[in-house]
Amino acid sequence: DIVMTQSPDSLAVALGERATINCRSSQSVLYNSDNKNYLAWYQQKSGQPPKVLIYWASTRESGVPDRFSGSGSGTDFALTISSLQAEDVAVYYCHQYYSTPYTFGQGTKLEIK
Amino acid sequence: QVQLQESGPGLVKPSETLSLTCTVSGGSITNYYWAWIRQPPGKGLEWIGNIFYSGSTNYNPSLKSRVTISVNPSKNQFSLKLTSVTAADTAVYYCARGGRWTHMWGQGTLITVSS
Numbered sequence: 001d002i003v004m005t006q007s008p009d010s011l012a013v014a015l016g017e018r019a020t021i022n023c024r025s026s027q028s029v030l031y032n033s034d035n036k037n038y039l040a041w042y043q044q045k046s047g048q049p050p051k052v053l054i055y056w057a058s059t060r061e062s063g064v065p066d067r068f069s070g071s072g073s074g075t076d077f078a079l080t081i082s083s084l085q086a087e088d089v090a091v092y093y094c095h096q097y098y099s100t101p102y103t104f105g106q107g108t109k110l111e112i113k
Numbered sequence: 114q115v116q117l118q119e120s121g122p123g124l125v126k127p128s129e130t131l132s133l134t135c136t137v138s139g140g141s142i143t144n145y146y147w148a149w150i151r152q153p154p155g156k157g158l159e160w161i162g163n164i165f166y167s168g169s170t171n172y173n174p175s176l177k178s179r180v181t182i183s184v185n186p187s188k189n190q191f192s193l194k195l196t197s198v199t200a201a202d203t204a205v206y207y208c209a210r211g212g213r214w215t216h217m218w219g220q221g222t223l224i225t226v227s228s
Contacts, residue, residue, distance in 0.1 A: 049220060049221050052214055052215065055216075061216065095158075100173070101175070104157055107157050
C-alpha cells in the first residue's frame with residue numbers, strides 16, 4: 001500500500017494569511033505514461049462528508065475558490081490557501097489514486113489563530 | 114443534481130453482517146465507478162472498495178475476505194456487505210461516486226457494532 005503522510009497534524013493561521021499543508025507519499029504517484037500525478041485534496045468540515053478541492057495534484061474542482069491551489073510532483077505535494085477565510089476551518093486530507101488500495105493521509109486540522 | 118443516500122441499520126451485533134445500500138437519485142448509475150469509504154469516529158478515511166456499473170470490483174486487501182460490493186442498475190443502487198464485524202468496524206460509512214478521486218459523496222451513515 002502507498003502510505004500518505006501529512007504535515008503538520010494541526011495548523012493555526014490568522015485570517016488573511018497563507019496556510020500550507022504538506023503531503024508525502026511512500027512511492028511516486030506520477031504515472032509516466034500520461035505525466036499526471038494521481039493525487040487529490042479534500043476538505044472535511046465538522047459533521048459533513050469530504051469535498052474534493054483539487055485533483056491531478058493541481059486541478060481545481062469546479063466551484064472551488066481560487067485561493068486554494070495544489071502543487072508538487074512525484075512524492076511531495078502541498079495544498080496552499082493563499083488568504084485564509086473563516087469558512088476554511090476544516091480537516092484537510094490528501095488522497096492517492098495511483099494504485100489500489102487507494103489511501104488517504106491522516107488529515108491536517110486547520111484552525112484560526 | 115445527482116444525490117447519494119446511504120441506508121441500513123445503525124446498529125450491528127459483533128460477528129454479524131453489515132449491509133448498506135446507496136441509492137443514486139437525479140442521475141444514472143451507468144458509466145461511472147461507485148465507492149464505499151469509511152471513517153471511524155474522530156479518525157481518518159479508509160477506502161473500502163469500488164465497483165463499475167458493469168459489476169467489476171476493486172477491494173481493499175485489508176478487508177477483502179469480508180467485503181462484497183454489488184450494483185443493481187435497474188434500481189440505481191449499489192450495496193456493501195461486510196461480514197464478521199467487530200467493534201473496529203464502527204464508523205461512518207460513505208458511499209461516493211468516482212473511480213479515482215471521489216467527487217460526489219453521500220452524507221454518511223454511522224454504523225455501530227455492539228451487542
